[in-house]
Amino acid sequence: MPNKNQSATRYSAVSEINTDNVKNLKVAWSFSTGVLRGHEGEPLVVSNTMYVHTPFPNIVYALDLTKEGAPVKWKYVPKQDSAVIPIACCDTVNRGVTYANGKIFFNQLDTNTVALDAETGKELWKVKQGDYKQGQTVTSAPMVIKDKVISGISGGEFGVRGFVTANDINTGKQIWRMYSTGPEAEVGFPGSVETWKGEEWKRGGGTTWGWYSYDPELDLFYYGTGNPGSWNPDQRPGDNKYSMTIFARNPDTGKAAWAYQKTPHDAWDYDGINENVLVDVNVNGQMRKVLVNFDRNGFSYMLDRKTGELLQANPFVHVNWAKGVDLKTGKPIEDPEKRTSATKNTKDICPSAMGGKNQQPVSYSPRTGFFYVPTNNLCMDYEGVEVKYQAGQPYVGAIVVSKPGPGGNRGEFIAWDPSAGKKVWGIKEPLSAWGGALATAGDVVFYGTMEGWLKAVHAKTGDVLWKFKTPSGIIGNPMTYVGPDGKQYIAVLSGVGGWSGIGVAADMSLEDPTAGLGAIGAFKDLANFSNQGGVLTVFSLP
Amino acid sequence: MKQVGRVLSDAPTIVVLLCLVCPGIAFGQTKHPLRVCSDPENMPFSNQKLEGFENRIASLIAKELGTTVSYIWWGQRRGFIRNTMNATLQEGRCDVVIGVPQGYDLVSTTPPYYRSTYVFVYPKGKGLTLKSLDDPVLKKLKIGVHLLGDDYTNPPPVHELSKRGVVDNVVGFSTFYSDENPPSTIIDAVASGTINLAIVWGPIAGYYAARQRVPLELVPVPSAQGDLPFAFNISIGIKKGDEALKARVETVRRQRSAEITAILKEYGVPLMDEGRTRAK
Numbered sequence A: 001m002p003n004k005n006q007s008a009t010r011y012s013a014v015s016e017i018n019t020d021n022v023k024n025l026k027v028a029w030s031f032s033t034g035v036l037r038g039h040e041g042e043p044l045v046v047s048n049t050m051y052v053h054t055p056f057p058n059i060v061y062a063l064d065l066t067k068e069g070a071p072v073k074w075k076y077v078p079k080q081d082s083a084v085i086p087i088a089c090c091d092t093v094n095r096g097v098t099y100a101n102g103k104i105f106f107n108q109l110d111t112n113t114v115a116l117d118a119e120t121g122k123e124l125w126k127v128k129q130g131d132y133k134q135g136q137t138v139t140s141a142p143m144v145i146k147d148k149v150i151s152g153i154s155g156g157e158f159g160v161r162g163f164v165t166a167n168d169i170n171t172g173k174q175i176w177r178m179y180s181t182g183p184e185a186e187v188g189f190p191g192s193v194e195t196w197k198g199e200e201w202k203r204g205g206g207t208t209w210g211w212y213s214y215d216p217e218l219d220l221f222y223y224g225t226g227n228p229g230s231w232n233p234d235q236r237p238g239d240n241k242y243s244m245t246i247f248a249r250n251p252d253t254g255k256a257a258w259a260y261q262k263t264p265h266d267a268w269d270y271d272g273i274n275e276n277v278l279v280d281v282n283v284n285g286q287m288r289k290v291l292v293n294f295d296r297n298g299f300s301y302m303l304d305r306k307t308g309e310l311l312q313a314n315p316f317v318h319v320n321w322a323k324g325v326d327l328k329t330g331k332p333i334e335d336p337e338k339r340t341s342a343t344k345n346t347k348d349i350c351p352s353a354m355g356g357k358n359q360q361p362v363s364y365s366p367r368t369g370f371f372y373v374p375t376n377n378l379c380m381d382y383e384g385v386e387v388k389y390q391a392g393q394p395y396v397g398a399i400v401v402s403k404p405g406p407g408g409n410r411g412e413f414i415a416w417d418p419s420a421g422k423k424v425w426g427i428k429e430p431l432s433a434w435g436g437a438l439a440t441a442g443d444v445v446f447y448g449t450m451e452g453w454l455k456a457v458h459a460k461t462g463d464v465l466w467k468f469k470t471p472s473g474i475i476g477n478p479m480t481y482v483g484p485d486g487k488q489y490i491a492v493l494s495g496v497g498g499w500s501g502i503g504v505a506a507d508m509s510l511e512d513p514t515a516g517l518g519a520i521g522a523f524k525d526l527a528n529f530s531n532q533g534g535v536l537t538v539f540s541l542p
Numbered sequence B: 001m002k003q004v005g006r007v008l009s010d011a012p013t014i015v016v017l018l019c020l021v022c023p024g025i026a027f028g029q030t031k032h033p034l035r036v037c038s039d040p041e042n043m044p045f046s047n048q049k050l051e052g053f054e055n056r057i058a059s060l061i062a063k064e065l066g067t068t069v070s071y072i073w074w075g076q077r078r079g080f081i082r083n084t085m086n087a088t089l090q091e092g093r094c095d096v097v098i099g100v101p102q103g104y105d106l107v108s109t110t111p112p113y114y115r116s117t118y119v120f121v122y123p124k125g126k127g128l129t130l131k132s133l134d135d136p137v138l139k140k141l142k143i144g145v146h147l148l149g150d151d152y153t154n155p156p157p158v159h160e161l162s163k164r165g166v167v168d169n170v171v172g173f174s175t176f177y178s179d180e181n182p183p184s185t186i187i188d189a190v191a192s193g194t195i196n197l198a199i200v201w202g203p204i205a206g207y208y209a210a211r212q213r214v215p216l217e218l219v220p221v222p223s224a225q226g227d228l229p230f231a232f233n234i235s236i237g238i239k240k241g242d243e244a245l246k247a248r249v250e251t252v253r254r255q256r257s258a259e260i261t262a263i264l265k266e267y268g269v270p271l272m273d274e275g276r277t278r279a280k
Helices: A082-087 A516-522 B002-020 B053-064 B156-163 B185-192 B202-209 B243-255 B257-266
Strands: A026-032 A044-046 A049-053 A060-064 A072-076 A098-100 A103-107 A112-117 A123-128 A143-145 A148-151 A163-168 A174-179 A213-215 A220-224 A245-249 A256-261 A276-283 A286-294 A299-304 A310-315 A322-325 A332-334 A345-349 A363-365 A370-376 A378-390 A393-404 A411-417 A422-429 A437-440 A444-448 A453-458 A464-469 A479-482 A488-494 A535-540 B034-038 B069-073 B096-101 B114-123 B143-146 B170-173 B197-201 B216-220 B231-238
Touching: A044 A098, A044 A479, A098 A143, A112 A148, A143 A213, A213 A276, A220 A276, A286 A370, A299 A322, A310 A322, A363 A437, A370 A437, A370 A444, A378 B096, A393 B156, A437 A479, A444 A488, B034 B053, B053 B069, B053 B096, B053 B243, B053 B257, B114 B185, B114 B202, B114 B257, B143 B156, B143 B185, B156 B170, B156 B197, B170 B185, B185 B197, B185 B202, B185 B216, B197 B202, B202 B216, B231 B243, B243 B257
Parallel strands: B034 B069, B034 B096, B143 B170, B143 B197
Antiparallel strands: A026 A535, A044 A049, A049 A060, A060 A072, A098 A103, A103 A112, A112 A123, A143 A148, A148 A163, A163 A174, A213 A220, A220 A245, A245 A256, A276 A286, A286 A299, A299 A310, A322 A332, A345 A378, A363 A370, A370 A411, A378 A393, A411 A422, A437 A444, A444 A453, A453 A464, A479 A488, A488 A535, B096 B231, B114 B197, B114 B216, B114 B231
């Protein structure tokens, strides 16, 4: 599965490549995906076959690792209406495939969940989860838990009411669907409807486009929900539950054991979908089964994953919208000066809507006990309103301009000590660190940059031990596998795009700093470093 | 950073200069079709059957330029200009968008060819008369509005309603159109009584109100002191940097303004004079 294991630690116990020999790493082979837009996620290796996915049109390739140069074993090209492209908010990305019981599962942009025969690429079943004509799309990778495949939905900007769905892995039949907002019977947890005015929970947002994790012992799976939908904050008074929430659900019934809302009544688009990593750590001298979440809003949350009790919430990047989080109530202690409004200019809010961390997943090494976190150092201005135009009508929208945070670097790759709740070391990056992290038992940590560098760093010290410039910017996640020849390989997709890279991916006008929801303002010079193009590069020791 | 910005902002000037010395490829002289980006399903503006008033205006302009229209269809969503006029691939690009707000800065805009306004839409002769957003009755009525996005992206009267505390009784209507949700839905809801009134952009209101069995009243929403504007000038959008095409389109707009206005009236678009707040 993507993220290596159900705990989503992205840690590999393979140690052939270590801190001494990583400097000798060489390209073993490479492969063009044939698709230009942003490549998020990572390839998957299952018994000598590598499965590589692409952004829209969501091609899946099976590459035969037993043969020299890894030739294509099969290729699956879905038929999708290109009318779905304008619906995707932030580039037509996809975050990958997952495997179970001889089948490959993935989600298409047009909301179809598909099961393929892993050996032949034959389509076994296909289930439509939503209607892109109503603003619904899917960009996330599904997760298989027991005999069910769990999928989410995107489209919070269009008022899509978020949900998660469990389908039978063998037939595709829907087992259950639970919503983020609404009555208890539809959410699987009480307390949502009363935090909305009237029936606005019906357009409540809280979409579910991030990564999922699962604790088999507690039999609970975890995921985050996104920003509240459609209305501006003045029009949706209340906490807007359960947007911006970490849910713990039972995979058989869909019912929630607990729910914790990180950003009540969001006014910043701190879309709370980031992954929840399940680890056992020492908290005040006691080993606890916890969940750690590095949220878009800039706080790193640690919760007891059985009860949902909040144990820690510390900023991992520069944060000024809130002074901290009250551990008793779980609520942020907001700075009222930084709450955005339609009628005033709010300057220098940190982090920006792009988040202290976006979709790029973190990694955790049990050897060092550190999290490795690709972060953004971005702030933003909300400047009143300007005239825009959509569906034939002029309307007004806030001008959101993202800009580099303190220090001027737009990203930093950090090591984070969860017990102490603070940063251990950091590597400043000129652009945001928009790709995921990979930690290995060789004490080497890998991550990619938007310029296209794949870097190998020392897990303990943060010293950069090796780097290689891939053909395009990296917003995907490095992964490692042991090949049929017994050697350790490192693989990564490059192909710049996504929200931060949308200026390059969609060739937007660079003269408009507010285009791409403020992404252009922060990444105006990206084209100087990187161009479009999906390429998989695979490395090994000579 | 500063230097990069300067070089970029100089780019359009260079393009213009180059084209002055190569008139043979300038628009019109080789009879290229007029490439228009348009929404495939957004009446009364446009659709793929070419039934909208923007389709009619596009044909009029093309005819005057001695050419025909070739359409690039794309939903008018966020990213419309990015994916059409500024598309990566040359084949996907267009030169003209028939209707954009004047000064819309992703494109270069001609002087306006009409001015319309958001309007109140409610049944005629049923005892309701509305003149302003400050009318206390607005807190008691079920009001339909279009949903256009999330944080702070709403039709301007909707912002002003929420400023006045009119929130609970406002109902959102999607602008994702399909057979199940045609663009007329919000006006149909007024006619059927599902909602008491709607606040809708003039061209949409005018066209669909005229097609109801129940007579409907359309009243411009006046903008009070401190409010956002509710009336907007609408211009033709031209690809930035194409000054030659802009000049030719502008000439047609000026010379054929009577015909353009006649088309707008045929579609029931509430028209206002420049700077006026009352519809004619």
